[in-house]
Amino acid sequence: MSTLLGYVLPGIPYGCDFALMAVGLVITFRTTGVFNLAFGAQAFGAAFVFDLLVRSEGLPVWAAFVLSVLLLSPAVGLVLDRFLFSRIATTNMTAKIVSSVGLLIAIPQLLPILFGGSPRENPPSLWLDQAHVEFRLFGTAVNGSEVSTTVITLGAVAALLLFLRLSPAGLEMRAVVESRRLAQLQGIDSGKVAASAWALSSVMAGLAGVLLLPLSNVLNPTNPLQFTGLLVAGLTAAALARMRSIGVAFGAAIGLGVAQEVLELYFPNGALHTASVNAFPFIVLVGTLVGSKSLRSLGFRADPMAGVDPPPPPPSVSIRDPRLDVPMKWGFRALIVAFVVSGLTWVPGYWVTPLDAGLVYSTIFLSVTLITGASGQLSLCQASFAGVGAFAAGQLAAHFGLPVLLGAVVGGLMAAVLGAVLALLAARISGLILTLLTLAFALMADTFLFQYSWSGGSGTGVSVPRPVMGSIDFTSNRAFLVLALVVLLLCILLVALVQRGTTGRFLAAMRGSEPGAASLGINLLRARVTVFAMSAGIAGVGGAMFGSLYSPVSADSFVYEISLAFVVVVITTGSRRIEGAVQAGMSFAIIQFLFTYAPSRFQGLTPILFAFGALNYAQHPEGMVEYQKSRWMMRVSRLLARVDGRRGTAPTALAAGAAGNGMAGGVVGGSAPNGAPGLAGSPVGLSSGVVSPRG
C-alpha cells in the first residue's frame, strides 16, 4: 500500500504540470475561441525569459516573475491579438489553427535567435526549492517544487474558475467568442474584451512555464521538445473536459499524472513499459477525440452575424485572361525542359542537392495540397506518413533485398492503409477535432512508433539506398534529379486526375458544407477515406524519395514539428492548386540551402519566414503566392484590355469582367444607380467567372 502511495503522491504534482497545460488550453479556447497549440511554446518562452532575468541579470525571483509573467506575457498576448487573432473571423476555425501552428513553429525558432543557443542547467524555481525536502507523507518525501507547483496550480485554477463563472468580464469573454458582432450590439467593446482574453491566456502560459521550470534539468533553447509530453497530456485532459470545463480538465490532468506514475510502478522497464507508459496517454486521447459526442458538435455553432464578413477572394486562374492560357501552358513546359537540361549540365554540383530536395519536398507537399486544398481538412501528420514510406523502403531493402523503387511503392501503400485507418477512426469527426487527431497520430509516431529498430532504426537510423534500375543508375545527384522529377510528375498527374474527377467535385462539395454534401447523396466517409489514403500514399512515396536522397534517415527527420512546418509552408504559398505545392517545395529547399550560408544562429529563419506567411493566412487564405499571382493577373488583364481599347476592338466580356471585379471602382462605377451587382442587374457579377472558377 505504501509503495503504491509512493507512486501516487508524486503523481499529483506531476499531474499539476499537466493541469496547467490543460487548463491553459481550455481557458484560451473558451475566452478566445482559439485552440492555441502554441500555448506550450509561449510557456517555454516565458520560462526562458524568467531564467534569463534571474541568472544573467541577477534579479530577485519575485521581480523576475513580475517582469516575465505579469508584464511581458500579457504584452505578448496583446500583440498576438492586435496583429493576428483580431483579424480572424469568429467562424474561421482553419485560420485559427493555422495561425496557432505558425506560432508554434515561430516561437521556439525565435528563442535561439534572440538569446543564443547554449543550454542552461538547473533552472531556478519560483517559490520552494526542488532539492529541499519539505515533509514526508506516508513515508514519501515531498520536495519543495512539488509543494509549490501543487499549491500555485490549485490557486490559479480556483481563481480562473471563479472568474469565468461569476465575473462580468468572464461572461463578456464567453459572449465575444461566440460572436464579436452580436456582443457589440449589446454595447460590449469586443476588441477590448478579446485583447484582455489573450492577455489572460498569456499570463496563464507564463505561469505554467515558470512553474514547469524545475521539471526540466536543462533548459535548451534549441530543443523545446521537452514540452511535447506535456502537450500530449494537456491535449488529453482538455479533450476529456470537452474543451469546456476547467474543473474536469484539472481533475483529468491529475488523474493522468497519477496513472502514469502508477503504470511506472507496474511496468518498470522493458517492452511493456514503452508500450504502456508511452502509449497510455495516446490511447486515452484518441479514444476521447473519436468517442466524445460533445466534442463532435464543438464549433458547429455558426456566428449569427457571419453574413457581415466579405466573401473570400476568387482564385487567380479565374481572373486570368483566356488569351494567356496557351502561352502559360507552353511556358510551363519549356520551364520543365530547361530545368532538366540545366540540372543535368551546367548547374554546379553543390546546387543539385537542393534542387533534388525541392522536387522531393514538392512530392510530399502534394499530399498536403490534396488533403488541405481539396478537402479542406487540416492534417498535421503528413511527415509521419512520409516517415512510414521512408522506413518501409529502407527496411524492405535491407531485410528482403527489395528494390528501392518497389519498396517506395510498398511504403506508399502502407502509409495509405494507415491514412485510411485514420480516416475510418475519424469517420464522425471533422474540423478542429480531426486536426487534433492527426496531431495525436504524429506525436504517437514520434514517441514510440518510430522508436523501434524495426521501424525508425533507433539511433543509427535507416539507410535507404539510391535506386538502380538495370543499367540505369540513380546514385548520382544529377541522375536522381530526373527520377525525382518523374515521380513528382506522376504524383501531379494523380492529384490532377483526382481534382478534376468526381472525387474532386465531391471533396469541393465537402469543403463547402459537409451536411450539404451529404444531402446531395455524397458518401462522406468514402470520399474522406479516399482522400486520406491517397494523400498518405503520396506522402509515403515522397518520404521514400526523401530517405533515398538523405540516407540514412532517423525518426528525427519526421517529428511532428516537420509535419507542422510542411502544412505551414504549403498554406503560405497556396494549398488550393498543384503549382502551390511545387512552388512551396522548391522555395523551401532553396531558401533552406541559402540559409546554410548564414551564421548557425539564424538557421531557424527558414521556418520563421514561412510561419510568418502562415500568420497571413487570415487575410489571404488563398496563400501569399496565389495572392500575388491574382494581383499580377489583374494587372496583365487590365493592360490587355487597354491594348484592345487602343486597337479599337471590343474587349471580350471576360477580359472586361476580369479587369473590373478585383477593384471596387470597376463594379461600382460601372453600375447604374439601381443595378444590383451579384444579381441579374449587372453583367459583371455572375458572368465574369467570379463565382465559377475555371480549371
Added chain:
Amino acid sequence: MNASYSTYRALFDVSFSVPAGTIVALLGANGAGKSTVARVATGLVAATSGKVLVGGRDVTRTAAHRIARMGVFHVPEGRGVFADLDVEENLRLALRRRVGARHLAEAMERAYTTFPVLAARRHQQAGTLSGGEQRILSLAGVLEAAPKLVIADELSLGLAPVIVDGVYEGLKAIHARGAALLVVEQQVDRALSLATHAVLLARGAVHWQGPPQQARAEMEELLAAGYAPPV
C-alpha cells in the same frame, strides 16, 4: 448613405429618417438592401460615403458598441442571442451595461415578469430555446434597457404566425415605452399595420417613401415593373 461589401455595392444614396416615437417600416424584396441599412445604422458595416445621424450626432465612424451604448439597439436577423450562454447570462449581458450593475437585479426580475416563458427557462442554454423564445429573449433585453431607437431585422423570419403575434406584442410594448422603431420586414402587412411611415427599398435604393396606406399600391406597381416579389 452608400455601402458595399468588398467589391459588391449594396446601397445607393439611401436616405430617410426615423423621428422620435414613430414606427418606420422598411420594406423590400430579397437582396434589396434592408439588412445592410440596419447594419450600417448600427455600425456593423461601415458606410462608404454619406452620414448616419443619431439624435443629431454624427455616428458614421463610431464603433458599433458605442452606438449601442447611445441607446440604438439592433435585434439582428435570425438568432440574436448567445447560444452557448443560458437565458439568465444572456439577459445579464444585455442589461448590465445599459441599466448599470446596481439596477441589474430589478431589471431582470421585471423582464421575467413580463415574459414568464423566460423565467421558466432561466438556466437553459439559449441555443436550445425555440426560435420564437430566442426572439423574445432578445426583445426582453431591449425592453428593459429603455432604448431610444430599436432596429428590428426580420423578426417574423422562420416563425409560425401565432408566435409572430407574441413577438410583435413585445415590439409594441417597447414602442409604448417611448422608443422609435425601425421595422425591417418581408411580411408587408404585419409591418404596415404597425407603422406610421413606410420606406420601400428596391435594388439598394429608396424607391418610394410615404404614408403606410399607400405602400401597398406602390409595391404592386414595383411588382408589375418586374422586380422580385416580396414574400
